[in-house]
Amino acid sequence: DAGVIQSPRHEVTEMGQExxxxxxxxxxxxxxxxxxxxMMRGLELLIYFNNNVPIDDxxxxxxxxxxxxxxxxxxxxxxxxxxxxxxxxxxxASSSMTSGSDRWAFFGQGTRLTVV
Amino acid sequence: xxxxxxxxPSLSVQEGRISILNCDYTNSMFxxxxxxxxxxxxxxxxxISISSIKDKNEDGRFTVFLNKSAKHLxxxxxxxxxxxxxxxxxAARGSNYxxxxxAGTKLIIKP
Numbered sequence: 001d002a003g004v005i006q007s008p009r010h011e012v013t014e015m016g017q018e019x020x021x022x023x024x025x026x027x028x029x030x031x032x033x034x035x036x037x038x039m040m041r042g043l044e045l046l047i048y049f050n051n052n053v054p055i056d057d058x059x060x061x062x063x064x065x066x067x068x069x070x071x072x073x074x075x076x077x078x079x080x081x082x083x084x085x086x087x088x089x090x091x092x093a094s095s096s097m098t099s100g101s102d103r104w105a106f107f108g109q110g111t112r113l114t115v116v
Numbered sequence: 117x118x119x120x121x122x123x124x125p126s127l128s129v130q131e132g133r134i135s136i137l138n139c140d141y142t143n144s145m146f147x148x149x150x151x152x153x154x155x156x157x158x159x160x161x162x163x164i165s166i167s168s169i170k171d172k173n174e175d176g177r178f179t180v181f182l183n184k185s186a187k188h189l190x191x192x193x194x195x196x197x198x199x200x201x202x203x204x205x206x207a208a209r210g211s212n213y214x215x216x217x218x219a220g221t222k223l224i225i226k227p
Contacts, residue, residue, distance in 0.1 A: 004159070031213065042219030043160070043205060056214065091159050095213075104150060105215060107159030 004108035006092050012114045018080040021111045024073055025094030033105060034067055034077050035091040043091075049075065082115045089113070119143050120208050122218035130226050135193040137221050139206030142187060146208035150215070151180060151191045154203045163204075164191070193223075201225045 005024040013019050025032045033048040047057040049069045057067070064083070069075040079086055089112050093105040121140045129135045139149075147168050152160035166173040166180045166189065173180050179192045193200055206218040 033215075035217075043217040045214065045217070048214065050213075093159070104162045104165065107152075107161065109157070109159050 004092055004094050004106055006090075006108035006111050008111060009109065010112045010114075012116065013082055015083055015115055016081045017115075018078065019082045019086075019113060019115075021077040021090050021092075021113070023075045023077070023092030023108060025075070025092070026106055027073065029094035029096045029106075030072070031095045031105075032069060032075050033093040033095075034075070035093065035107075037089045037091060037110070046077070079113075082113075084115045087114050118219075119210075120206055120216045120218040122204075122206050122221050124221050125219070126222040126224065128224045128226060129196050131198060132195045135191075135196045135200065135223055135225070137191040137193075137204050137206070137223065139189050139191075139218055140187060141189070141208050141216075143208070143210060143216075144184070144187065146210055146216070148209040149180070149182060149189050150207045150209070151178075152205040152207060154205060154220070160205055196223075196225045198225050198227060 007022045031050050034046040035043050037043050046059045047067045048055055052069045065079055067077045089110045091107050091110045093107045095105040119142050148165055150165040151163045153163045154160040164175050164178050164180050166182050171182050177193055182189045201224050203220045203222050205220045207215040210216055
């Protein structure tokens, strides 16, 4: 398996523009997580899905952020409009509820977002 | 309110010596604790875990100790190697299988 795949790896955009980050989880995993990493706050959980259904979005900072999971193999995180303070590395992770090592989250390589 | 805290932003250790990374938590309902390792420009990767019903778990050079009464866990790496230089995140699993993360500790192994 190729692991969790995120795209793009880097994104530079102007303030006010819409940004869409994409994630393909590991096949067979039924949980998907979006995280944001910043120097100030470390790794923050934004939202997570179980079986394509959003379970907890309390970490989503504002209404400018939205996430969807239309099917088991794809999720998006959208920021509209983007602001400079959204600059961070955004990670997607997936996991399985079964026992064994798959119950722990596997992370993608992240998308480094810079809003200028 | 941080439920999982890693109070040392960085740690420098001589190659061959023991590295000890610490983590404190506040919620006694966490059922698993995990350590992840992160290299620059990569996502975190799972390193080792421990159930809340145990006090020690060992995997090769890595050992995690859990002190429930003190709500404290630690990761020991011995002997430390240059490839261990990375950021280490402590995480705890709470309700709904959510992972609550510490801010990370940057470990630097000096040759």
